[in-house]
Amino acid sequence: xxxxxxxxxxxxxxxxxxxxxxxxxxxLLIKLPAALDTQLxxxxxxxxxxxxxxxxxSEAPNRTLRMSxxxxxxxxxxxxxxxxxxxxxxxxxxxxxxxxEDGRATNAVLTEDGWEKVVRTAPGHVATxxxxxxxxxxxxxxxxxxxxxxxxxxxxxxxxxCPGQP
Amino acid sequence: xxxxxxxxxxxxxxxxxxxxxxxxxxxLLIKLPAALDTQLxxxxxxxxxxxxxxxxxSEAPNRTLRMSxxxxxxxxxxxxxxxxxxxxxxxxxxxxxxxxEDGRATNAVLTEDGWEKVVRTAPGHVATxxxxxxxxxxxxxxxxxxxxxxxxxxxxxxxxxCPGQP
DNA sequence: CTTAACTAGTTGAACCTTTAACCACCGTAC
DNA sequence: GTACGGTGGTTAAAGGTTCAACTAGTTAAG
Numbered sequence: 044x045x046x047x048x049x050x051x052x053x054x055x056x057x058x059x060x061x062x063x064x065x066x067x068x069x070x071l072l073i074k075l076p077a078a079l080d081t082q083l084x085x086x087x088x089x090x091x092x093x094x095x096x097x098x099x100x101s102e103a104p105n106r107t108l109r110m111s112x113x114x115x116x117x118x119x120x121x122x123x124x125x126x127x128x129x130x131x132x133x134x135x136x137x138x139x140x141x142x143x144e145d146g147r148a149t150n151a152v153l154t155e156d157g158w159e160k161v162v163r164t165a166p167g168h169v170a171t172x173x174x175x176x177x178x179x180x181x182x183x184x185x186x187x188x189x190x191x192x193x194x195x196x197x198x199x200x201x202x203x204x205c206p207g208q209p
Numbered sequence: 210x211x212x213x214x215x216x217x218x219x220x221x222x223x224x225x226x227x228x229x230x231x232x233x234x235x236x237l238l239i240k241l242p243a244a245l246d247t248q249l250x251x252x253x254x255x256x257x258x259x260x261x262x263x264x265x266x267s268e269a270p271n272r273t274l275r276m277s278x279x280x281x282x283x284x285x286x287x288x289x290x291x292x293x294x295x296x297x298x299x300x301x302x303x304x305x306x307x308x309x310e311d312g313r314a315t316n317a318v319l320t321e322d323g324w325e326k327v328v329r330t331a332p333g334h335v336a337t338x339x340x341x342x343x344x345x346x347x348x349x350x351x352x353x354x355x356x357x358x359x360x361x362x363x364x365x366x367x368x369x370x371c372p373g374q375p
Numbered sequence: 376c377t378t379a380a381c382t383a384g385t386t387g388a389a390c391c392t393t394t395a396a397c398c399a400c401c402g403t404a405c
Numbered sequence: 406g407t408a409c410g411g412t413g414g415t416t417a418a419a420g421g422t423t424c425a426a427c428t429a430g431t432t433a434a435g
Contacts (some may be wrong), residue, residue, distance in 0.1 A: 056335060057335060057338070057339075060351075060352060060355070061343050061366045063353070064351055064355030064356060064358065065338055065342060067355060067358045067362050068342065068355075068358050068360050069261075069284065069363060070239060070284055070362050070366065071358050071362050071365065072238060072242050073213050073284040073285075074284070074329065074362065074365045074366045074408080075238060075361070076238055086297075087250065090391090090407085095235075099364070110414065110415095111412090111413060112411070117236065117321070118236055118239040118240070119239075119392095120392085120393075121413075121414065121415090122392080122393070122394080122395095122414085122415080122416085123391085123393080124414095125414065125415055126391075126392075126415095126416090127391090129415090136272065142413095143389095145401075145412090145413080146399075146402080146413095147399065147400045147401065147412065147413040147414070147424090148413060149413075149414065149415090153403075154376050158278075158413080159292050166400060169223060170220060170346065171222075172223070172231055174359060174364070175361065175364055175365055176229050176230075176231060176234065177223065177231070177359055178363045179360050179363075180357065180360060180361070181328055184357060185226075185227065185230055185407080186226060186230070187353065187357070188230065188354075188357045189229060189230030189233060189234075191346065191350060191353070191354045191357070192230065192232050192233045192237050193233050194239050194345050194346060194350075195237060195241070195341065195342060195345055195346070196233050196236050197345075198243050198340070198345045199237065199241050199341055200236065200240045203345075243383080256421085258421095275383085276383075276385095277383065277384080278384090285422095286422085287383075287384065287385090288386090288422080288423070288424080289382085289421085289422060289423075290384095291384065291385055291386080292385090292421075292422075293421090293422095295404090301418095308383095311382090311430080311431075312385080312429080312430050312431075313382065313383040313384070313429065313430045313431065314381095314382090314383060314430095315383075315384060315385090315386080316422075322379065325386090
């Protein structure tokens with residue numbers, strides 16, 4: 044039973060349609076990241092998070108960002124980023140340098156090798172995003188979907204720290 | 210630059226709207242599971258995956274499932290499930306017994322304590338799902354959203370191994 | 376009935392993420 | 406100028422997940 048059982052007075056349970064939607068979303072929440080990771084790991088030897096770090100740096104002015112900005116743009120904690128950047132630095136794709144304006148801050152800089160890594164990796168990743176997210180929906184559906192996702196994201200992440208938010 | 214740079218001939222890049230939708234979705238893919246984990250961890254001391262395991266067992270006939278079925282229903286690998294069930298067994302919420310029909314198989318069974326754990330935990334979890342997913346959308350929007358998610362899930366997981374699929 | 380191939384599940388090691396503690400620096404107030 | 410709360414970042418330890426190897430049982434073929 045579970046979702047349909049005995050405590051209706053305290054918490055309203057989900058009806059059949061709501062539960063079906065939620066089960067699907069829960070599935071997508073697991074399976075889509077896994078699919079993206081699989082492609083990137085197989086074709087480029089990087090995780091999705093590592094790719095996001097490189098990609099956000101590649102979009103930044105001077106290919107440079109503060110660690111904390113980068114963490115937000117890549118949707119990760121500062122600690123996680125610190126570990127990941129250490130690995131990316133060992134692979135020669137990122138360099139760290141102290142920030143001149145603020146002695147506490149560290150700038151992460153994409154190296155030339157890192158830039159080339161992004162250029163080589165992006166097409167396969169974009170193709171995957173296309174085939175799994177963009178192409179299965181019509182343009183109108185995709186726009187509608189983007190709006191709905193935006194509504195939910197605003198609820199989950201009210202501070203609007205995510206890129207792409209309204 | 211990144212998504213808009215130089216290789217248009219090989220891979221079609223995302224236009225501004227597509228990219229915005231994708232960035233939002235990528236944000237939701239990170240933030241929503243994190244929010245659910247936070248609530249469950251704080252209020253019940255279990256991860257979302259552990260809760261899913263308990264919940265799926267609570268819905269099953271005899272509160273019993275084969276490990277491999279349970280792994281599919283909970284959207285996890287068999288190895289992951291095996292580790293998690295070991296922990297849940299130590300906490301007294303699940304019991305493992307060899308399957309009579311097939312000597313290779315193992316049945317996971319929800320104990321009485323496990324059942325009570327689900328009953329105590331479900332209301333808070335459902336309330337969180339409501340507040341983050343169900344309530345922010347109108348019923349019509351939610352239904353539409355469920356359809357769109359279903360379309361994407363069918364693409365990501367063509368074998369329909371997820372619960373709630375069309 | 377014996378071998379081969381496959382399925383179900385477990386396990387240990389490697390790896391990644393989180394948590395909490397920590398250092399260094401900035402800004403403000405006294 | 407110096408004491409103090411707050412910010413930016415790193416790190417070690419703990420905990421969870423994945424990967425690959427392994428055991429045991431089943432099924433099919435010869």
